[in-house]
Amino acid sequence: MPHYITLATCALNQWALDFEGNRDRILESILQAKSRKASLRVGPELEIPGYGCLDHFLENDIYLHSWEMYASILTDIRTYGILLDIGMPIMHRNRRYNCRVLSYNGEILLIRPKIVLANDGNYREMRYFTPWLKTQYVEEYILPRMIQRITNQVTVKFGDAVISTLDTCMGAETCEELFTPQAPHISMALDGIEIITNSSGSHHELRKLDTRMAMIIEATRKCGGIYLYANQKGCDGDRLYYDGCALIVMNGKVMAQGSQFSLADVEVITATIDLEEVRAYRALISHGIQSRLAPKYERVHVPAELSPDSMNFDMKINPSVPKHLKYYKPEEEIAYGPACWLWDYVRRSRGSGFFIPLSGGIDSCATSVIVHSMCRLVVQACKEGNRQVIEDVQAVANMPQSWIPSSPQDLAGKIFHTCYMGTQNSSLDTRRRAKELAEKIGSYHVDLNMDSLVSATISLFEVTTGKKPVFKIFGGSNIENLALQNIQARLRMVLAYLFAQLLPWVRGRTNTGGLLVLGSANVDEQLRGYLTKYDCSSADINPIGGISKSDLIRFIIWAEKEFELPVLKTFVDATPTAELEPITASHVQSDEADMGFTYDELSMFGRLRKVDKCGPYSMFIKLLHIWGDQKTPEETADKVKKFFWYYSVNRHKQTVSTPSYHAEQYSPDDNRFDLRPFLIDPRFSWARQKIDDVLSKLRTNETLSTMTVD
Template structure:
C-alpha cells in the first residue's frame, strides 16, 4: 500500500490582479499543507487569471507572471504544486503549467489542445504545443528548464497533465501518459459554467481515472472572473474509476481546497490487470523529467472524510437551482470587482425586471448563508462606504442597502404593473421609488410635433411613440445609479435580443445584462418556481409568493395605449416558438426553409401559413438588429449558445437579410396551401 494525500484548489481570481491572485494561491498552498496534502493542483492560468484577453500578448503579463511564480516557489517546500501561467518561449506564448517540487521549479508543461470554440479564443493568444516534443526554456534568471509535453517522475511517482481542453478531445494526452506509467494525472482547468456541464466534467474525470488506471485531480476556477463567464468550481479527485472527493460548487469563498487519499499501488495493479494496457518501455523516454522527493508516510487514519455534496445538488430542478446560484455568484463578484455600491433596477412590474431583482436578493441570501453577515459586509464594503451589519433575520435590511428599484410610469402604464412592482420590491426589501415620467415623455412628443408641424399618431408613428417612452426612463434611473455609486442592471432577455425587441438607450440601458442569456419562456418558468418553491438555502427553500402578481400577467412592453391591449407575443410570436426558431437558426445554423420544416414538426398545431409568417419575421428581425446586440451591456453566460457577439455569436451588422431564402419560403408556402 502506497498512500498519497492529494488536493485540488478552486480559486476566485481576477485578470492581472497580481497581488490578489498571488495571495489567494498562497492561501490555497497553506490550506493544502494544513490538511497534510502533498500534491496540490491549482486552476489553469491561476497566476494571471484566465480572462486576460489580448493582455496575454503583452510582455509585461508574461514577465510579471514569471516574477510571481518565483515569489511563490519557496512556499512549496515539502510539497508538489502545479501553477498555471503563460510562458513566452521561442517567440510564442504558451498556456503552461509549472510543476514546483520542494521549493524549486522542475519543468513546464504546455497545453496541447487550445479551446477555440464557444466563448473561448485561446488560439488568438497561445500556440498549441506539438505532441511528444520537448525543448529547453531559458528563464529570465538564466536557468535551463524543460518545457513541452512532459511526464515527471517525482520520487518514484509519475505525474502527468491534461490541461482543461486536453481532456475534452478524442486524443487525450492521458493515453500516452498511461502508456508511460503515469500514476497521477492533474487537470488544471478554467472551465466556465454551463447548465448541466458538471456531469460532463464528472464523466471525463471518472473515465480518465478508470481507462488510464490513475488517480485524477481536477481543479477549476470559481466565480465571475472577468465579467462574462461564471465558473462554478467543481473540484474533483477520482481514482481507478471512483469519485473519491468533490468540492462544493458556486462557493462565495475566494479559495476552497478539496483533499483525498489514494493508493498508488491499487491503480498500478489496475493497469497491470488491464489487457489493453501497453507500456511504452523505450521510446520517448526523453520526455521524462525526474527528481528525488521524500514522500511522507501516510496511514488510513490520516485520511480526511470526503466532502459531501451540498443538499441542493440533489434537488429535482437542477437547472433552476444552477441558474439561481450562478447568477447570484456572478452578481456578487461583478459588484465587488467593479467597486460598485449595490444595484439599480428599473422595476416595471414585469417578468424580466422582477427576475433580476429576485437574483439580487438571492445573492444576499446565498452569500450570507455561506459567509455569515460579518464577512459578507466586510467583503462588499469599500473605502468610504460600508454596509450596515444589522439584519432582521431574513436579511431584508441588507437587500435594502444593495438594491434600489424604481417604477417609472407614463400615461400608458397601468395599475396592475405598478402594484406588482411595489409588491415585489416590498417582499424583497428593496429601496423602491415610484417616478412619474409622463411629463418628460409628453415634453419630448410636443417638442418633435412642434418641429414637424404635425401631430404624432399611433397609426403612422407607432415605433417612435413607443421608443420615446422607454428612453425617457433611462436618464432618471442612470441618475439614481450615479448618485448611489451603484451598477445599473439592464433587463433585456435572450429572446428579445434575438429579434431586437428592445429600445436602445431605453430598457437596454445598464452596465450589466444578467439575464441576456436566458430565454423568456424559461425565465417565466423559473419565476413560477420561485413563487412556489425556490432554491434550497441551508435546510429551507426560499420562495417569493408575491411573484404571483407578475406570473399571472401576459408579458407586455406597456408602451401603447391601454385600449390596444399590447402583449409581447402579439408583437412577435409565442415565446416558446421564438426560442425554438432561434436555436435552429442560430445555434444549428439552419436556413429559413429548413427552420420552417423543423418547426412544422415541433409545433404541428400552428397553421403552416402562420408558422411561415413567424419564421419570416424572425429572420428579418434577426438580421436587421445585430447592431443592437453589439451594443448590449455585457451578459452572463449560462450555456454555450449565448447571443453575445463579443464572445459566442458573431454576425455581420449589415447583411443581405436572407432576402432570397425568405422569398423561396414564401413561394413554397404559396404553392403548398394544404400543408
C-alpha cells in the same frame, strides 16, 4: 500494503490582472492543502494573471509580472514540501504559450505548454497563444534571470513530459485537451502515469455541468488512474462566470467534489487515495497490450515521495470514500450563478449597489430576485465567518466594521434600489406588483410618473416640425406608434442613470460611488431584437441577458417557494406586456403578439440558429419534422422567414447590448460569443426560394395523394 497519498485541487476566484491578489489566493490554497497533509496541489488555468486577460495576453508586461509573482511563490518557504502545479503564460523563443509550471521545494521541474487551445464559442486562445503541437516532445527553456538567481537553474525542460517521483508518476493536461478525441490522459494512462491533473478555466452555462463531469469521470473509468480537476471560479472581469466545482476522481469514482456556486475566494478539496487501487484496476490484459504500442513520455525525476512510507503504516490515515455527484436544477443555477457574478462585479468595481427599473413584469422581477438571492448568499457567508465577504459587504454598503447584515432585506435596504417609472399607459397591477415585491425583498423603492417628461419631449418635436405623432389605435401609422413607444423606453434609461448616480446622495452617502444599473432583457427578446436601442435594457450589466423566458418563469416558480415570496405568483400569472401603448377596453399590449412568436418558439429558433448552425433553409427542413403535428408547412415557413427577417434587421442592436451573464449556448451577443455581421440582407432571397420550392412540392404531393385516394 497500501500506498496512501493525499492530493489537493482547488477553485480560486482569480481576477484578470490582479497579480498580487491572485498570488495571495494561490498561496492560501497551498497552505490549506499542506494543512490537510496533501503532497500535490493543482490550481486553475492561467491562475497567476487570471484567465480572462484577453488581449492583455499580447502585452509583454503580462509575462514579466507573472514571473515576478511566481518568483515570490518560489521563495516562500511555506510552499516547500508539496509538489506544485501552477498556471501562467510563458514566452519561449518569442512565442506565447499557456503553461503549467511544476515545482518542488523552490526548484522548477518542468514547464508543460498547452497542446490544444480553446478557440470557439467564448474562447479565443489562438489569438494570444501558440499550441504545443509536438506531443511527447521536450526542449530546453532558458529561465528568466530573476528565476535563475533564485533556483540556481539556467534551463528547465519545456514540453510534453511528465513528473516521476520515488513512488508514482504524474502528468498534466489542460482544460480543452480533456474534450478532444485524442485526449492526452489516454496516452499517459497507457504509459503508466497514475495521477493526471487538469487545470481549467471553464465557465458556467445552464445544464452544462453534467457534460463536464461526465468527461472527467470517463477519463479514468476506462484507463484507471487518479484525475484532479481544478477550475477558476467567480467573475474574471467579463461576461463569464467560472463555476468552480473542483473534482477528484479515481477509477471512474468521485472521491471529492467542490462547490459549484460559492462566495469563498479560495476553495481547496482533498482526497486520500490508495495508489494500489489504481494498479489493481489497470491489471487488464488488453490495457497491457495497448500500452506496448502507446507513445512514451520523457520523465523528469524528482527525489521525493508523495505517499508516506508504506513500511510505517499509519492507522490514523482515513482513505476517502466514493461520493455521489451533486447537480443543481436549472432553476437553482439561475438563482446562484448570476447572483455570485453580481457580487463579484459590485465588490470589484467598488460600486455602492444596484439600481433597476422595476416594471412589474417578469423580467425585471427575475433580475430583482437574483439580487435577493445574492443578498441571501452574502448574509449566509457572513454568518459563517467569511472575513473577505464581511469586509467586502461593509465596503459596498459603506457601513462601519461593526456592522454585519442581519438579513437579506437588511442588506438590500443598503445596496439595492428599485424604481417604478409609470406613464399613463401603465396599469395599476404592475405598479402594485412592483411595490409589493420591493417591500418583500427589502429594496429602497421609488415610485414615479414620467408623463410630463414624455409629453415635453413630444411637444418639443411638434413645435420643431409642426407634426404630432399619435398611437396606431388612435389612427396613427406604424412608424408613429413605434416612435411613441421608443421615447418612453429611452427616457426610462435616462432616468435610470440619473437616479443611480444620485440616490446614494439623496440618502446622505456623499462619499460613495454611484449604483450599477441592471438591465433585464432576456435572451429571447435580444435574439428577436424586441427591445429599444438605448432604452432601459441598456445598462451596466444584465444578469438575465443569456437566460430564456421559459427558464426565467421556471426560476420564479421555484423562488416563490424556496425564498418564501408569494408575490411572485402574480408575476407568473400576468400576461407579458411592455405597457408602452395605451390600454383601452379593446386593446392591451402583449409581448408575444407584438413579436409574432411565442417565447418557446424563439428559444427553438435560437438553438437551431446558433447551436445547430442552421440557416433559414436547413432550419425550415428541421422544423417541418419537429413541428409536424403542431403547424402546417406554410405556417412553419412563415415563422422561419419572419424570424430571420427580424433577427437580421435588429442585429445592429447587439453591437450595443448590455454585457450579459452568459448562460445559454444560443446567446446572440456579438461582442464575444456570436460573431456574425450586424448588416445582413434580411430577405435571404435564395433561401426563401428554396423554402417555397419545398412548399410547392409538398402541395403537389398532397394533391396527388388526394387524387389517388379519390
